[in-house]
Each structure stands twice: as C-alpha cells, then as structure tokens.
Amino acid sequence: MEEREAQRIGFPLTIPDILIESEAMRSACATRNFGEIFRLVNRRTGSSYAAMAAAVGSMTSSRVSDIIRGVRGIRGRAVIERVCDGFGIPGEMLGVSERPWERGSPSNADEHPSSSHRLVAVQDRESKDRLHHADENPHALDLLTVSSLRQEIQDLDVRYAIEPSVVLIAEVGRHLGRLAHWQQYSTTYSVRRDLHAAVIETSTLMGQLIWDASGRAEHVVARDYFLQAASRARELRDPVSEGLALLRISFVALYGEKEPGAGLALTQKAAETVKGSSDAIAGLAVLHSAEAYAMKRQRRECERALSQAESYLSRVHRSDAGASMLSPGQFSRLAGSCFLALNQTDRAQTALEQTVLEVRQGSKSQAITLGNLALAYLRQNKAEEAVHALSKAIGVVEANRGGGGLNLIFQAGRELQPWQHLTAVQENNDRLFSLIAAG
Numbered sequence: 001m002e003e004r005e006a007q008r009i010g011f012p013l014t015i016p017d018i019l020i021e022s023e024a025m026r027s028a029c030a031t032r033n034f035g036e037i038f039r040l041v042n043r044r045t046g047s048s049y050a051a052m053a054a055a056v057g058s059m060t061s062s063r064v065s066d067i068i069r070g071v072r073g074i075r076g077r078a079v080i081e082r083v084c085d086g087f088g089i090p091g092e093m094l095g096v097s098e099r100p101w102e103r104g105s106p107s108n109a110d111e112h113p114s115s116s117h118r119l120v121a122v123q124d125r126e127s128k129d130r131l132h133h134a135d136e137n138p139h140a141l142d143l144l145t146v147s148s149l150r151q152e153i154q155d156l157d158v159r160y161a162i163e164p165s166v167v168l169i170a171e172v173g174r175h176l177g178r179l180a181h182w183q184q185y186s187t188t189y190s191v192r193r194d195l196h197a198a199v200i201e202t203s204t205l206m207g208q209l210i211w212d213a214s215g216r217a218e219h220v221v222a223r224d225y226f227l228q229a230a231s232r233a234r235e236l237r238d239p240v241s242e243g244l245a246l247l248r249i250s251f252v253a254l255y256g257e258k259e260p261g262a263g264l265a266l267t268q269k270a271a272e273t274v275k276g277s278s279d280a281i282a283g284l285a286v287l288h289s290a291e292a293y294a295m296k297r298q299r300r301e302c303e304r305a306l307s308q309a310e311s312y313l314s315r316v317h318r319s320d321a322g323a324s325m326l327s328p329g330q331f332s333r334l335a336g337s338c339f340l341a342l343n344q345t346d347r348a349q350t351a352l353e354q355t356v357l358e359v360r361q362g363s364k365s366q367a368i369t370l371g372n373l374a375l376a377y378l379r380q381n382k383a384e385e386a387v388h389a390l391s392k393a394i395g396v397v398e399a400n401r402g403g404g405g406l407n408l409i410f411q412a413g414r415e416l417q418p419w420q421h422l423t424a425v426q427e428n429n430d431r432l433f434s435l436i437a438a439g
Helices: 002-007 023-030 034-045 049-056 061-069 077-087 114-136 143-160 166-182 189-213 219-236 239-256 260-273 279-295 299-314 330-341 345-358 364-378 383-400 403-415 423-438
Strands: none
Touching (some): 023 034, 034 061, 034 077, 049 061, 049 077, 061 143, 114 143, 114 166, 166 189, 189 219, 219 239, 239 260, 279 299, 279 330, 330 345, 330 364, 364 383, 364 403, 383 403, 383 423
C-alpha cells in the first residue's frame, strides 16, 4: 500500500493491498466482473458511490449503483483503464496496459482532476450536514436535503441485495423517524411531494427488510409497511410506486403465506395499476402471476403468463421508471421456479443452470436460484449435483442471510435426508445446523 500510495499522489481513492490481493478481488478482475469489483471497493473501503464515480471519472453515482446491481456493465477499454486508475488496480489484473502511475509518472490531470475528488468529498460532507441541519431546523427543509435522504435510501436498497437485512433495519428506521419529524412542519408543495415520495420508498424498503430478516415469517408488520407505501403512492398519484408496493404484498401472500390465489389477485392488480406507466413493473407482476398459476398447478395459464411477461420485459426502455427493478437472470430464475412447481424438473434444471451464470454473485437472488436448482436435481435423483448446488447456496446464505434462500436450503436439506449416509450431505447438515445456531 505504501509503495502504491507513493506512486499515486493526488489520487484520494487507493484501495488497500489486502483487498487487491484478496481472492475475491483477483477472481472478479480475472472475469472482469465489475459489479463485484465495485461492490468490494464500496464495502471494504467505505467509499460512497459519489466518491467512486468521481474517482473513475465521467460517471455518476447512479451508474455506480446500476453496475453494483448488475443492471449495467463496463466494456470499453478506456472505461476499464479509468477503473484501474480510479481505484489503483494494476492494469495487468484487468487485462489492459500498465498504467502511468505504476511507472511512477503522473496521470493525466484532465482525466483525474484531484479538485474533482475533493469536490465530491466536500459534497458528501455537505449532504450529511444538510440532513443534520434539517433535523434541528425542520422549517429550513428544502428539496436538496430531501434528495440527499432519498439517495441514502437508494444506497441502502442496493445493499439489501447482498447484505443481511438485519444490519440495515436500524438505519432505515432512523430515516423513517426523520421523515415523520420533517412532515410535522409546513413546507412548500414541492418539498411535501418529495417527502411523500421518500416515505413511500423508505416504507417499501422497511417492509422488505423486516420480512426478509424474519425468514419471510413476519407477514403482518411487513404488509403494513407495504400498505402504507401503496396508500401514500395513491395520494401522490404515482402508479409505479403503488404497483411496486402491491407487488411486494403479493410476495408475502405467495412465498410467505403460501396463498397463490390471494397472491395472483395482487399481482394482477399490480400489473393493472402500472399499465401504461411501466413495462418493467408490469412484466415483473405478470412473471409472478405465472408462478402463482404454477403453484395452483395451472400449466397453460402459467405458460401464457410467462409469454406475456417476456413480451412486457422486451419492451422496457432505459427511461422506464421501474427499470432499476430488473436484474440479469430474473426471467429465467422465475421461469425455473415455475417449472419446479409444475414438477417439470428437467425444464427447471435447464432454466436454473442458465440463471446461475447470469445472476449476481453473492446476491439473495443467487441463493434462491441455487436452492431451487438443488431441488430440481433432487427430484430427478441427482444427489451429487444437488449436494454441490446446496453447498454453494449455503455459502451465499451464510453471507447475506436472505430469507428466501434460507427457506429453500432447509427444504433441500430435508429432501436430501435419504442420502444422509453421504459425507457431503452430512457436511451440509452441519452447516445448516450452524446457521440455526447463529440465529
């Protein structure tokens, strides 16, 4: 670190040697998995999205968020070189030429203006100061302050995909309390409107966190938060936010209460709510309608819904208000789950094996995919493949504690008991017991 710091005078963001040399970073660089690279830098250095964007240059914090979520990628050589220079990653690790700072020569000041980095750091401090000032002086609340809080909620939503929900609940709770405090004071119409939008987003996220942290068991409290979000969205005449809240309620019915009929009614209502406003949310709603049909063993209706969902999702434009809800492998993951529920295990296996190659590594979606894949193998008496998939799923759940993945790995563990004489099955059982002990 000391040598690279000396080489990189003027670069405020230089990731430490222990991260550069870690297996996770080397693997991510070898495969050019920029979502994982950015996630590691964010998590291990504590750098904000804004600071990371400024370090790379010609990038916004929202694009950093999209890269971490797997919604967008990085391909151009020039951008890859900027990633190397911004984070201090040797060019060889990402398959580009040796960087000027590696030779001890200064980098191009126009590409990496230290004044830009300093400006971002100042902006981060100013954002935190604005929030604190508004807490003490709510009459002074303005649009910029509300925007700062909404950005923090967005950042927490990104972290939800890969971090244990329980570690995020307190922070989201503080933001909800802050919003309740601010709403007691008279403000302009535009500020009140943005406050309502912030409450919708924060309530929706809190419902997700509580339900996930409970292992998808705390239905009542989670539903209350989603209902609050849906009600506020209707008041705001925001069909996309309302549709998303309704979709979240349908998840509770489908995957928590195991009530496919109630879940189907909610997914259909969500799709109708966002009709003409968001093909992305409509596509997701119909995709989950397909799974409701599958749970009801209605194969034709399920197939029809899958086709309709695919049509919606093929029309999604980057300007779609719900586009950020989409992620790689989403369609095939849900299709695989549908086929599994219909006992079409060979089709489920094919879809889920493809999904494993697409879904974000270390995410809660990856754990669900691997858990379902283990079940697809098991129901074809492919015990060895099932054990391997389950082992990987357990590894992901050990890190992110996702409720959906947690339920599936225990289900797979139960179905593996006829093969409990196998050493690998016994090892997986030990890991499952450790998860129970860890709470």
